[in-house]
Amino acid sequence: MPSPLLPTEPEPTAPRRILVVEDSPLNQTLVTAILAPAGYRIETAGNGLEAVMAAQDGGFDLILMDVSMPEMDGLTATRLLRGLPGAAGRVPVVAMTADVGDGDRARCREAGMNDHVGKPIDRAQLLDTVARWLRPAAEREIPAPCAAAAADEDGGVLDPEVLTQLGQDLGAELLGEVLRQFVAETRERVERIAGLSDLALLTREAHTLKSTAGTFGARSLCxxxxxxxxxxxxxxxxxxxxxxGDIPRLAGEAIAAYRAAGYLD
Incomplete structure (x- = not known):
C-alpha cells in the first residue's frame, strides 16, 4: 500500500519591505518601533535623494515619505520616483507630514503620493494606513479625508496623553532613550534657530521642531x-x-518638565 502523502508546509512569506524616508533620526526610530513588531522589514533614508537612489532597484512594497527635508524634499522625490520604470515607479507612497490642510493634501496628490498620515505619528493610523496600502488594489478601502490637526489646548508644557501612548508603543526604556535623543537634538536646533537670519532656513528648522516636539508631547514648544x-x-x-526669542525658554521648560515627570534622569 502506498504511503499517504504528508501535508506540505506553506512556503514562508517574506516580510513586506517598507522604506521610511525621514530626516529626523528620532522619527525614524519611532516609526520603526511601531512597524517592526508588526512583522515589516524597515529600511530608512535621510532625505528624498537617498530615497530615490534606494528605490531605483525596486523591491520595496511601500514608501513612507516625509515632505519637508533637506537635500531633496518629499514632493520632488516622489515626482522622480513616478518616473522610474517598472514596479519601482508604481510603489505606493504615503506622505508623513504635520501639514494636513486641503492645499497640502492637493500638493501631495499632484506629486504622485497615494495617501498621507499626520504628525505627530498616531500608532493606530500609521498601522491602518500601511496595512491598507499593502493589500491588493481591489481590496483597499477608500480612506476618509484626513481632518486638520486639532488646535493646541491650553493645558501645560507637556501632553500626558501623548507620552502615555508613547510609553505603551515603545516601552519605558526605549522611550527614555528617544527622549534623551530628542533633548540633545532640540538643544542643537535651538542654537541654530538663534543664529539664523535667513527666513527659508528658519522655516525649515521651525517645521522640524514643530514635528518632533509634537511627537514627544512638548505641547508649548510645538x-x-x-x-x-x-x-x-x-x-x-x-x-x-x-x-x-521664546523658543529657548520653552525648550528649557519642556526639558525640565520631562525630568520632573520622571522621564529623564
Whole structure:
C-alpha cells in the first residue's frame, strides 16, 4: 500500500519591505518601533535623494515619505520616483507630514503620493494606513479625508496623553532613550534657530521642531514652533523674531518638565 502523502508546509512569506524616508533620526526610530513588531522589514533614508537612489532597484512594497527635508524634499522625490520604470515607479507612497490642510493634501496628490498620515505619528493610523496600502488594489478601502490637526489646548508644557501612548508603543526604556535623543537634538536646533537670519532656513528648522516636539508631547514648544514657521512663511520678520526669542525658554521648560515627570534622569 502506498504511503499517504504528508501535508506540505506553506512556503514562508517574506516580510513586506517598507522604506521610511525621514530626516529626523528620532522619527525614524519611532516609526520603526511601531512597524517592526508588526512583522515589516524597515529600511530608512535621510532625505528624498537617498530615497530615490534606494528605490531605483525596486523591491520595496511601500514608501513612507516625509515632505519637508533637506537635500531633496518629499514632493520632488516622489515626482522622480513616478518616473522610474517598472514596479519601482508604481510603489505606493504615503506622505508623513504635520501639514494636513486641503492645499497640502492637493500638493501631495499632484506629486504622485497615494495617501498621507499626520504628525505627530498616531500608532493606530500609521498601522491602518500601511496595512491598507499593502493589500491588493481591489481590496483597499477608500480612506476618509484626513481632518486638520486639532488646535493646541491650553493645558501645560507637556501632553500626558501623548507620552502615555508613547510609553505603551515603545516601552519605558526605549522611550527614555528617544527622549534623551530628542533633548540633545532640540538643544542643537535651538542654537541654530538663534543664529539664523535667513527666513527659508528658519522655516525649515521651525517645521522640524514643530514635528518632533509634537511627537514627544512638548505641547508649548510645538505651538511656538508652529507659530514661528507660519510667521516665516508669511515673511513676517518682526513676529518671527519675537517668536524665535521664546523658543529657548520653552525648550528649557519642556526639558525640565520631562525630568520632573520622571522621564529623564
Amino acid at each position: 505651538a511656538a514652533a508652529r507659530a514661528l514657521e507660519m510667521a516665516c512663511r508669511d515673511g513676517a520678520a518682526a513676529p518671527a523674531e519675537a517668536l524665535r
